[in-house]
Amino acid sequence: MTSEAPPHGARALRTVQTFNVGAGIVGLAVLAAVVGPAIAPFDTASQDLALRLTGPSLRHWFGLDELGRDILSRVLAGARISLLVGLVVVSISSAVGVCVGSVAGYFGGRVDEALSRIIDVLLAFPGLLLAIAMVAVLGPSLSNVVIALSLIGWVGYARLVRGQVLRARELEFVQAARALGASTPRVLLRHVIPTALPAVSVQATLGMGGAILAEASLSFLGLGVQPPTPSWGTMLNYGRIHLLDAPHLTIFPGLAIAVLVLGFNFLGDGLRDALDPAARR
């Protein structure tokens, strides 16, 4: 946030607050992911079948699931899966997207034409649908979820970076670097791509929320993380069966997803406003 113009007025303050709230939520989730298993009251696999489906109590704050496992402990462990999937998917997608987008934007011509057509076709698919289709054929597993979400995720970054690079290519300092004889990789890496990074970082932050939501959607449909691994989406999927007699199975994992995604949305919005004060409304 060092490049941010000094905040002034209630609006700027609210922006900072948005960022702070987002950072707080995400920070807590990261903490839960790192130390969760250590502070969790129970093992995620330990069962108390006599108390299965029991609601929240002093001993089990979030209650117990259909196999008598402590839901709080499993929600804490689920944070690790969600953040891991988000981080890996966003890292792969943004790396591939930045490479493809900068090559398309910088070289233009036939290279751009060909890459842009591929991007158009992939964007013509609703993203999650393609992920569902891929996981359906590859088989449900955590790694296949990551592969499917990365394969659809890079397209958005590529389009964003392509646009940024097209603009940056004509900037004076880029022209100057070329005129001074800098090699193409050097011009791209040192001068062109850095101009796209603020926009990429905003998209990556919002993308974390998107990837977490997508993983949960796939797991909810039974196509993602497989039991007994505690994933919030899988927990919701099993909770659905007990909606009538044990709604707490649905409430807590869903709340965790909503709060974490809200956190990343806050963080992304705050980041965008901080990096581009003109867009602040």
Place this chain on the structure above:
Amino acid sequence: MLTVPVLFGVATLVFSLIHLIPGDPAQAMLGETAPQADVDELRHRLGLDRPLLEQYLAFLSGAVRGDLGTSLRTGEPVVGQVASRVPATAELAAAAMIVALLVALPLGIAAAVWRGTAIDASATALALAGVSIPNFWLGPLLAIVFAVELGWLPVSGRGTLAHLVLPAISLGGALAAILARMTRATLLEELREPYVQAARGRGASRARAVLRHAFRNSLIPIVTLLGLQFGAVLTGAVITETIFAWPGIGRLLVQSIGFRDYPLVQGCILFIAVTYVAVNLVTDLVYGVLDPRIRFE
């Protein structure tokens, strides 16, 4: 006109799905324990024993003629099965979009007109919450409150208007949130324009200046977003239909994935993707109506 190459690309992707199956697709569809004779027969029936290019051309020409093969489970034509589910999904998608518009437009307009007030803050907070709440959580929550606790609405199935309410709200919620944010942002931009002041100067009431002048001009980005989000609505329908046992294409897709009925999976995916492309084309054409300055060659 990018539509034709895009459709071609979409069909190619859907065709390649079956070839992404690890190992022998026919074996995967029938299970590991299936007798070899059955596997060979299925492989032949699906044309998987023919050269790849021949399979591809057969798939494309079939798709153009509306022949996507038969379902492995029921033996019925895929196109017929998908078509029988279209009305349910169309009904749900339309209802979700209506719900979204009914919520988002007043909310977005109020937030822009009373910018910086408590109304704006609560509308913005509501919109952010709506974007973050997954529909596979919102749906069950709505069912817990309105079907289980209050008993006002049915928990699943299709039939009466009452059956439609919960699925439509659950599917339209996120769209409403996104639309409300967009409406607020674009309307704020328009309200700063001199023509709005001019309208006020000529004696137009505030409501008229906002609704007849400013709002009308902010419709283009709203319609664009609505078109772009249609894909999300169709994908969301896959989840919503699963939650509420709504007999649409989304549920058919999830069921056929469960049965490894890949021809039917391909049919559902192709239908959803082609619908999405078509809606985007219609969105582009609607621009011309909304803004006479935009004309297509």
